Every structure is written in C-alpha cells, then in structure tokens.
Amino acid sequence: MTNITRNLSVLPDYFAVCQLTADADIPQWGMPRKASFFAVTQTLEELSLICPQQCIPEGAHETILIDRDWRCLKLEGPFALDEPGVMVSIVKPLSDAGISVFAEATYNTDYLIVNKLGKAIEVLEALGHHIINTE
Template sequence: MKLKVINEAFSVCKIEDINKVNFEDSFCFVGKTDEELSLVCATKFAPSETIEREDGWRGFRIEGVLDFSLIGILSKLSTILAEEQIGIFAISTFNTDYLLTKEENFEKALKALEARGYEVVR
C-alpha cells in the first residue's frame, strides 16, 4: 500500500464561523457536530480568529480510492504508530484516509510504516 506525503504544515482548529474558512486551500477538512465546528487546513490558511488552534501537524494520505468494503486499513496504520508511541489525527474522506502526526514524530512515523512494508511516496 502506498502512502503519499503531503508537503504542507497543518493546523487543527475549533472555529465559530465557517465563513472564515479559506476553501481555496488544497487541503481543507471541516467537521460539524452539535458540539463544535472543526477545521483542519494548511497552517498558512488557518483563520486568525479561532476558539482553539493547534499548529505543528504533518500528514500523508493512503494513495488511491478505498472501497467502503475494505476493513482495517486505518486500524493497522494506527496500531503501528501506537506501538511507536506516536499519536495521530485521522481524517476520512469519500475516497481515502489521511493521517496527521505532530511534526516532531512525522519522520519516525514514516520510518515505522516503511519498516512494516508500506511504500512512502515523498
């Protein structure tokens, strides 16, 4: 399985106003529940006004389109990283999954996944 590195620094934000989101950003993930409005975006496009914000994330995606019948892909990746004491922030889209780790753990995460047979495309 191929994992594609995204050459971008990310921020994870809790926001009040969806109108502050820059949808021109190539990677922009918005999640809304009855409790919050969350945004994951390139740090350079993060709104200046947030309720909470955490910078310093890096990410990669699983290459290709994943069929909904596939089971355990995200679980296997997260288990490998958990064994290395690396926390993740996972995002799923219709096509695939994205994993973010803190910048200081990113290279360690990629090396751990490569050691377990994943191909990392930079």
Template sequence: MSKQTLQLLEQEFTIHSLDCDATVPQAVLNSKLYFIAKTADELSIVCSSDISVDSLAAESHWRALEVLGPLGFSLTGIMANISGVLAKANVSIFTLSTYDTDYILVKQSQIQAAMNALKKDGYLLL
C-alpha cells in the first residue's frame, strides 16, 4: 500500500466531554472545523481551542494531522499503519474520521516526534 499524504492543520484543538443532554454551543457550530460525537453517556466535542466550551472535562493542546483524501471505503489499513508508526514512536493519538478522510490528533508536545516518525516511514507531510 502506498503511503498517504498528511497535512498539519494550523489551529490547536481541545477535546471536551459534556453531559449527554448538553447543548452544543453556537460558537462550535459556527466554526470551520469541529467534531461531535454523542452516546447515551456523553457528548464529546473537538473544536478549536479558541472556542469557549463549558465542559465537564477538557484536554487541550492537540494538533491535527489530516490524511489528505478523499479516501475510498475500499481502502484498508490506513489508520492501522499510521497508528502503528506512531505507537512505535511512543506517540499517543486521538483519531477522528469523516466520510472522506481521517484525522490524527497528537499532543502539541509530541507533534514533532510524530511528524519525524511518519516522515521516516515514508509518509509525505505538508
């Protein structure tokens, strides 16, 4: 399988945990890039760190690597390969997927190590 091209996004992200019945802030909905997941137990929001969210818990200082797509549903092993490279480099990740592509969130303190490991393994980073 050929290696994908990844792009480091400029903004910093925060991962928020809210009560499952919480309302998503309008500032999140108005932003250019955000992710929302809801279960019976929680509401999770990933958004730019400059957006204020009244959450139960939050993890800040995440950077995002976008796997440039679109990626077809028939492709296999993309996230397994990338996460394997990062695991070998002792880089912790938080992953998100959309219809067209995947995002790998890495703590700001580990982003350079992540990019170095991916480059060494043959990934192109923009």
C-alpha cells in the first residue's frame, strides 16, 4: 500500500444513494449535468444513482429506496489508471474507523462518498492527507 500524502476536496453538496429497479429508466433528476458529482450504475439486479439530494423530487421515496446525507470527497488527481494503491490507501483507514464508504472512479481521479464527514476528515488528516474546502 502506498504512503503518499494526498489532497482531497470536500464537494459542497449533500448526496443521496438511490436504488431503482433494474428495468427502470434513468430519471433526469438523477443526472444533473451541473452537479459537482453524480453517478449512475446499472446492473442486472438494480439501477443505482448517487446524486445531490436536493435534485430528488418530492414523493420519490414512495417508489425508490433513498439513503440521504452522504458527503463526497474528491481525490485531487489526475492519477494514472494503473497506479496501484490510490483508493485502498484512503478507504482502508476509513473502514477501520467505522466509516462507510462508496467509492467511484473516473478516468482522472477517484471519489469517496462517506456517511461521517467530520470523522473521515479527522482520520485522513491524522494520516497526513490534506483536506480542502472543509466546512
């Protein structure tokens, strides 16, 4: 595992993790083009969305599962696609501290969706990582 110090940014939005049925169409509100981050994952079992929670329409909880109040940390990249240990060097300490993490990767960098932002910042700063855009 790498011991490289990383820079991470806290994105401004509060996020929701949503589960729809596998045959559901991707709702427009789940793909807000001007959002700081959103993710859509389709499998044979489900359609999952991670999006700013303010984008979810009223009453949506009646037809889909919604877990709110997640925050997003962006690893400041870019990183080479084959650079080993980037994600695990951040996720393992968070997991060891009891912090739930959803990890999303893009071509340039990685994003971590966490349920305990304050505790995540404490853990990461104690390891020497730099957190910017904190509240």
